[in-house]
Amino acid sequence: MSLYYTHNNDIKLYKGDCFEILKTVDDESIDLIFSDPPYFLSNNGITCKSGRMESVNKADWDKTVSLDEMHNFNLRWISECKKKLKDNGTIFISGTYHNIYSIGFCLQQLGFKILNDIAWFKVNPPPNLSCRYFTHATETIIWAKKNPKAKHKFNYQAMRNINDPAVNKQMLSLWKITPPKKDEKTHGKHPTQKPIALLNRIVEASTNEGDLVLDPFLGSGTTAVACVNYGRKFIGIETDVNYLEIAKLRINDALNIKQF
Template sequence: MKCYFKKNTEFYYEDRDLALLNGDCLKLLSKIKEGTIDCIFADPPYFLSNNGISVSGGKQVSVNKGHWDMGYDLQQKHKFNRKWIRMCKKALKDDGTIWISGTMHNIYSVGMALEQEGFKIINNITWEKLNPPPNLACRCFTHSTETILWAKKDLKKNHHYYNYKLMKELNGGKQMKDVWRGPLTPKKEKSEGRHPTQKPEYLLEKILLASTNERDICLDPFCGSGTTGVLARRLNRQFIGIDIEKDYLDITIKRMNKEQMTLWH
């Protein structure tokens, strides 16, 4: 994995097809050699930690995710989005693609930042959650969707990879639409530890199957508990993950090791 990084890069964990870096992605993305990454999945902070309440498992819980999710106003948030997207563009191959998930609280800034930084949006995926938490205030509709933007570099001769045949096959012989339905992350996928915005495995499986080939190198700059990495390993892809929290990287390592044991058996 060291061949993808500049000299003197410090790894939190590394093996033949996995590299984890601990720290601020705005600093660590510059450690990756330019034009080496095939696919990026990013689930950036939504900056929603405002001491409010939500529902999880039928109980009222705080919406606060952590210090990494607090304190940005609109201008700061957009500046942050432009900067990390710009750095991802440098790391991405010219025919590579980037997927970014978010809710209404951040995705519109992300979409504008993508275009400002020289990307062309391929698809606007709507992920419909079949079991969303109820709306406690009862003053608006229940929030049951997230958006996932899929984009490529806006170059004249830029042919991105899309496994159309497989996606059609997985959709019963019909063209797959841009609305994906499924449940929230089940408890069994959180057995090694919890992350407040952990995405379900089926979502990342579909993303990686649609836009990568075996042995491609996938990057997640907001790695969290490592769902992107777990599916990369399961599907025989290579993976680079960055996260500011060591505890979440430790969960990623546990999940990756568990996945490797499953593959061996």
């Protein structure tokens, strides 16, 4: 384990295994966790990306495993994360049909209360190559709270305003957000990068200024950038130094923009 990057002790990136680093995080210290864990999809198959046929393989961390192995992995990391959440803390977990049902069951097994299953509509998804089923156009994001009896944070009016202040209606659990734009990949790409608009919404919806956010599978740092945008403290964990470097550069860009 090593501290890779810090800014004013408010933004911290760690290089290492999330299970080892989570042991060093104070119990009941985190207000919000966002996680985009491995989907275990790297099975030597093919997919369509930007009109080209590409391999689905990403890295060793995404290699296909048995259902029991995947479920045990999800139980393990979610259990560790639960210890770190404050009593009124919440967790957002993103996934596809490959892993999201395991994640939902883990949350129920561990005593979380599921608040929403949010459908992120990607607007313009790549076509499926087999032409034998519907094109996958969504990912599911489960939002759950640690203690079913605790009053969790939800900035209701802010979400209502984002939805459409003129219409003044509640925000739905169907979010129409395009995939990451080119300028979000200036410093490099991550195969499962989430758009900043998605994380901005999650952070604004469920935390207040100065709250502490944790991402145990940091990737290229979108959650960290959203925390800079909204004045939240942040802890991120990642094993790959290349993605950590991308995250650091993106954080510095966001900090420079915020100063002006």
